[in-house]
Amino acid sequence: MNTGLIAVRYATALLEFAKEANLVETVYDEAKLLTLMFSKMGRLRHALENPVISTAEKRKLLLNAIGGKASKVYEKFTDLLLENNRESLVQNIMLKFIDLYRKEKNIRYGKLVTAYPVSQKTEKSLIKLITDKAGGTLELEKVVNPDILGGFTLEVEGVRWDASVSGQLQQIRNEFTERNSKIV
Template sequence: MNNGMIATRYAAALLGFAKKENQLEEVYAIAKSVAANFVQFPKLRAALEHPMLTTDKKRQLILTATKPAQSAAFERFVSLVLANGREAYLHSMMLKFADLYRAEKNIFSGKLTTAYAVDALTEKQLIAIIESRNQGQLEIEKVIDPAILGGFMLEIDNTRWDASMKRQLQTIKNELNF
């Protein structure tokens, strides 16, 4: 069976179950945490796929990756995943669950890159403008990258606005054929 299909089916089931148990926000926070842990600790996937590791140890490992957040719905989901031998797909399941949650709650994600930290008022105003235009809630990741020299780069879904000094200088350089 296709990895994407497995992840989608389990993620959709988790979404429905978490909603039924009134733990949707908690499970969403846990899903983001677990997905981030797979990126931060690449050996997590290898440990979960290791045949000598018992189901109980795998359960403990997964639940440790969610600390301090806890959810009975997520713990039951983990038990189901382990019982069906689908732990190798857990990272994809968590990513897909987050996508399904954001689609249901009309949340879109973005990434704001600036040369230096943006003050809270400017950030709040920018988010308000973007949310009003997209008619949804924005979940933003902030990145500081001095290489852009000034201005900002904003990525939302598949759209990128580049108002950085680096790009503007590159444009001038290209026009002058340097």
Template sequence: MQNPRLASRYAKSLVDLAVEKGQLEAVHADMLVLQQIAQGNRDVTNLLKSPIIKPDKKQKILAAILEGKVSPIITAFINLLVVKGREGNLPEIATEFLQQYNKLKNISKVKITTAVPLDPAILGAIKQKVAAGTDRIVEMETAVEPDLIGGFVLETDDKLFDASIQRDLKDIKKQFTENIYVPEIR
């Protein structure tokens, strides 16, 4: 993230405006669309960050891309960013908006990475365990990484729980290389 303070301030302003206008859910959906466009199309990101393309040209291109896909609040917000010269920060602002939305709605994102795809029943049980004891809504994201060999890696907010066989093997290797019971031979 290039400028987290700037992204946080613009996102907070947009959240406040959306709440004031009673359009938080619509703006949230629009920011998801913007994030998908920015992540899925490198040309759009390059357009936003380009110092060569003039602001009025950027506004026209963005209006053509987003026509009918976003609400008037987002259109006005993007125009404001272009006028202020902050359009290059739009992907960061979208990400920060989604984080602030989740905090406001008490939603916790949880990512679980396993060596093989999880059965839906097991995934539901894990989701229930993670949500137990909290008043948060849990949104699960799954990923498959065969390098883990077995077990799982669970990421939530600022915590990481690594119960993978890959990590266990690394720990065992480290114990063998740093064996304190075998005196060093010179």
């Protein structure tokens, strides 16, 4: 069974269904929330794959995972997945749906990691810089990680810029090690 192909088909169907109901943005937000829950709660996936847990309980889990207030599209789609025993693919389907939505709306996804929280002004400047060069819009996830010491790392669609202090220290360490290995 090709789960990737199945996930793409269901995600495409969900996108079309959401368009027909004029709820694409709502379903997109629900999909992002659900994938966030999957990453935060590893047990959710195990519960959905557990054959002992009833379909009704799995439905309740999927609805509660997004806060309990689900759109009709999300509810009906959840019922379809459970009816067809595709609950183990929910996370992949939602990730594919998010990809399809972003591609259609020309939205780029980026992750900004800084040692300290950035100001709104800095965030807006960074977003403008990227969208001016790449076009479209940018959806930016911000993460604070004191381990980078200072500066930032930015990753947008697989391209990574490392302007962090820890990254520069690592580069110096690598150069030092390489030069010393040639001496010995």
